Amino acid sequence: VRGAEGTQEKDITLAVARRLKAAVEARLGIRVVMTREDDRGVPMNERTALANNNKADLFISVHANASVAASVSGAQVFYLALDPEMEEAVRAAEAESLTLPVLGGGSRLIEVVRWDMAQARHLSASEALGRILEETLRTRIPLGPRPIQQAPLRVLVGANMPAALIEMGYLTNESDARKIADSDFQTAVAQAIYEAVVRFRPQIEGTQ
């Protein structure tokens, strides 16, 4: 997405992600893996594969929104919506766990997770994460008319951990576009996400 005054989503989101990474690593001592550190496109599958391969505890995708109405403004949080058929397919796939022989005798149960729909098993945790993000963002930046939504978003489908997508404002709105380009606003968004990570952390540790 590109704003009227040339503000580009890819630049703003990278700036916010860098601030968030710095805050989380410095204050919480938690490792943050970025899907990109510079100006390049990353295919959808690579983004979640990176998170899955690093066994990440959270997946947060940062975006800037666009609307067909220039008057619409404010931030929005999304978590994944799945069709009933997909949820059924996930249950069927999970029922097919493999038992493999191990060295020295015996066997080991291998959990089967389809990466093209790995998020299905984390939907309730993702909803909880989304609601916390909505609350922490609300204390720092204006939210849109529908601040939290469930939608079939491509980038979330393959994440094998609680996942949410944040649209921090509308680049198609003149006022939002100005704010989003401002470093204080970017710091506020990063701080709100940081606070959500702090609040969600006990849920992660409770499942380990």
Place this chain on the structure above:
Amino acid sequence: MNRRAVISIIAGVVVVFTAAWALTVGLERVMRPRSDGEASAAPTAQPPRPAAPERHITATIFYASPDAQRLVPVKREVPFGEGPIEQGRQIVNAQLTMPAPASTIGVVPQGAVLRSFYVTEKGDAFVDLGPEIAAGHPGGSAAELLTVYAIVNAVAVNLPAVQRVQILIDGKEADTLAGHVDLRRPLRRNDAIIGDDSKR
């Protein structure tokens, strides 16, 4: 032979030739089939038939609410199509091209075209769109959800035979339209995105 007799003979010959000519031409006109020009000029000719009126159905087409948070269903007259596939084509074309009525906003980029439309026996419809729809899209989750579900709902709401709708771009399965909504599988109609909260 005197002069009077000669004039009488000439007059008689002229009368005979004139009568013969009149009989020949008159008979020919009676016997010859009439040409189109003569028929239309005749006072008893039938008036030209008016062209048969084009048949229409009333279909539900979707636009954005003024705050661009919901889809608004609007009843529009759409050309009739024989069978679900032809009717589906007409409905998708209407969704792509009919301008938004007052107090609503169009959600499909201008220049979007339908390449083909088909329905499987399982009730999955495939809407194959030209690349223009992706090239002209502003992006963003909010705008993309409205565009995708306007098309999905237009097909699924108007065609009872259709259960799910998959959007293809340029004849191929697409990841997304503009980076957000997953198009790799058929989508069910989305009623939650229709209307506004005050009416719920």
